[in-house]
Amino acid sequence: MRQRASAMQRPDLPGVALEAFQAVREKSLEGSCTLLLGQLQQDVVSLLNLGDCGIMALRPCSILPRFHGGTVTTSMRLLYRSSPMLHRANMPLQLSSQDPDISSLTEHFDLVTLKLRRGDVLIAGTDGLFDNIGDLEIKSLALAHHERRTAGGVNSTQELATVLLERAAEVARAPMEFGPGGKLDDIAVVLAEVQDASPVSPAGLLSNLVDA
Template structure:
């Protein structure tokens, strides 16, 4: 009996040690933005940093234009400061602290006396766990390729995309998302209301993040279908990069946004910003790998 207990204890310790070892992963990133007015920067801001496997999105509130204020300056300044803070933490080998990053960035923008307001989405991967902070109606969905076995022997194994996580909009009322604003008397709009989620990822998982210009014009089923087609083409021939899928999503959302309503759903003209992330095994990454529309942050 004692020998049996000892063997069971050894097996339990071994299983626990195996489960506790995180896998080192990284994000392959693609990103872009299509403003609703050609030739302008728009109010949406984004960054995607390969070296620190991090990204951010901010949707400036266009209503400020009635006061002669470019809300895009506010959203880009906020993300610029957030990116700097995330880089500093990564250099110091600190664990991701997205609430702390967001708070520092918001306070820094308030000190600049910039007028405007925006929503905010931040994400950062450490080993095999991604942290996601969201405030407002930017969205993100996490998809995992999975094999569907045939019902009968000799049938074909197919692949589908399983939904791991889907954020939900945080709204005061229709078309009025929670947001960070220069008119806030304090920082309670951030510290009390954001969503903070962590997900354990695997190689092959796909993250689709975007401002509401993406999700208002492309439904979740179509996004899953486009991601699946990309995954299958990569599996079959290694063709198509992460940026290719990001570009495809941008083009499709822009097409629907400009289509007359009678030809299908959507038709909501808006700035569209997208960050696409594919989870891969860890490997050396160029220290200059940054995609963004943050002029001050470009390398």
Template sequence: MVIRPKQREMIYKSKEQWHWFDCPRQLGTNSPDTPVENAVIDTVELREGDVVLAMSDGVIDNLWGHEIVENVSKSVERWEAGEGGQASGPRKDGANGGMTFVAEELVNTAKQIAQDPFAESPFMEHAIDEGLASEGGKLDDISVVAALCRRNTT
């Protein structure tokens, strides 16, 4: 997913790839899915200040896209305002340590929903659409890598 925090907008989201509901493609060891046959390559025009997120399904099963955008945007604002630990330089756009803060905040939010048996979640909504009984968040691996797009000054 690519988020433009200053405008609070999602400018790109990859399409989920499933064999069937709750059985995602996996481009890893011991999987029949292969990068050559199953990987998707997209081109996205980025701007300085955009945040690129690589997330596990434990995040997107528990948070809707608008919640991710809001969480990242607020985390960048909080980082710029001095929250989230020591910076190794200017905090503009979430630079100099801010992406660690952004990733940690997103993981924590997804984890809260995953552990809430009464939460409404995207996974619950999809399960109901498939005719399956489901309530609350979905316990799963929750991983986030956040990267800030910056101009190369070298």
């Protein structure tokens, strides 16, 4: 009988990747992929990355005026930005069904934990997002999203994700005469914004959080 694990049990994202690798091998599926896994426990998110997908964690912060009576402004501070892992240009590290074991993952992956608070924004995406939009522009778009929400405008995380997707697609199709040109590629975005605490689910979504 499977028992529910403690809500604060330490996540094992490498173990999740190993389970997926073994399942693929058992079903004789073929292919390879980069990996970007994340799990939120209370106010701490764990992130595992292998390859050239990416994730940014941004935090709204107030900038005080230099002089008394000035206007307080808001900025988006970069908490974390993953680094792409490549064999060479356009050849990212991947986990393949043809690998003899899981060593291609365990020898190279990045595993980090971040302590989050209300208002933090996590932007994850494939290289089609980050190769076409620079970090400064992503921060600017996230700040505009935050300011609209703060002002009471209807602006959901879905809307920000759509803005990022459309902007990346626009740059990807830009002709060379207007600059270095974009990179046509698959573009996927997963976006989350930290809200007030809610009750913890009694069972984890990942199988490694459930004892056999």
